[in-house]
Amino acid sequence: MPVLTRALSSVEAYVDFFSRQPLPVLRRTVGEFSRLSADIDRVTRQDIATAVLSDPMMAMRLLSHLEIHRKAAQNHDIVTIAGALVMMGVVPFFRAFGNLPTVEDALASRPQALLGLLKVISRACKAAHYARDWAVIRHDLDVNEITVAALLHEAAEMVFWINAPDLIQRAYDMQRANRGLRSATVQREIFGVTASEAQSALIRAWRLPGLLLNLLDASQADDPRVRTITLASDFARHLALGWDNAALPDDVACLSALLRIPPEVLLRRIGAPEEIWPKLLPAAYAGAFPASPG
Numbered sequence: 001m002p003v004l005t006r007a008l009s010s011v012e013a014y015v016d017f018f019s020r021q022p023l024p025v026l027r028r029t030v031g032e033f034s035r036l037s038a039d040i041d042r043v044t045r046q047d048i049a050t051a052v053l054s055d056p057m058m059a060m061r062l063l064s065h066l067e068i069h070r071k072a073a074q075n076h077d078i079v080t081i082a083g084a085l086v087m088m089g090v091v092p093f094f095r096a097f098g099n100l101p102t103v104e105d106a107l108a109s110r111p112q113a114l115l116g117l118l119k120v121i122s123r124a125c126k127a128a129h130y131a132r133d134w135a136v137i138r139h140d141l142d143v144n145e146i147t148v149a150a151l152l153h154e155a156a157e158m159v160f161w162i163n164a165p166d167l168i169q170r171a172y173d174m175q176r177a178n179r180g181l182r183s184a185t186v187q188r189e190i191f192g193v194t195a196s197e198a199q200s201a202l203i204r205a206w207r208l209p210g211l212l213l214n215l216l217d218a219s220q221a222d223d224p225r226v227r228t229i230t231l232a233s234d235f236a237r238h239l240a241l242g243w244d245n246a247a248l249p250d251d252v253a254c255l256s257a258l259l260r261i262p263p264e265v266l267l268r269r270i271g272a273p274e275e276i277w278p279k280l281l282p283a284a285y286a287g288a289f290p291a292s293p294g
Helices: 011-019 027-037 045-052 056-068 081-088 090-096 111-137 143-151 155-163 165-177 183-191 195-205 210-215 224-239 248-259 263-269 274-280
Strands: none
Touching (some): 011 195, 027 090, 045 081, 111 143, 111 165, 111 248, 155 165, 195 210, 210 224
């Protein structure tokens, strides 16, 4: 599988290159599909949906496939995995996705890139979990849409890890050397484009549901649905660095305001260890929870 070793001239050039490469999925997804298809008379759509929602690349493949093969009866975009499976059917699903390439094979010679990709996928799955829970608290009109959008919030970064591992590793190294650099600034210097620009173009080119453009549009940050997704992604990224990450107190404050629940209720819901509550709670609350000695 060819990979990029230098920046391309435009967003369109990246999309063209990425679109000519097969999008691999996780090896565990292929294994799970094999297991489920072996018992196809008993498998449920929920069984399949659970596997798909654990793999952002598979979610992209499914939603794109459904749009490309859109039926006349489909008069609206399908954004949820459950909806896609209802529209497609179990047997046609396994027929369409019975022999998929894997990211482990694609990046077999680049173990560091594979590790980088798996870390992003892990964050994305956690972000989807948090976003779903917070959408339930907010009584969102469709928590499944929020779940999928959060899962795909960093889809462009995953595609870069697969197709341009050397370039994205340089971007990570640059930010590691200078924590003050903004991601968009680093991305533009290394790639010539930002991940956000690439992602919007990929959503259009791969014919993913148009609603994803709105739900992943950072310029609509005041929209509670968009804010839920953005905060879930930010929180998962910050938490990946540990509960003592300096950005988490701001995340907690923003989430408490968005969800309209007290910070200590939020911390209990997300499973924050009680010994670090004083560091995460606003000053007005922290005094009620003194730090554990030692």
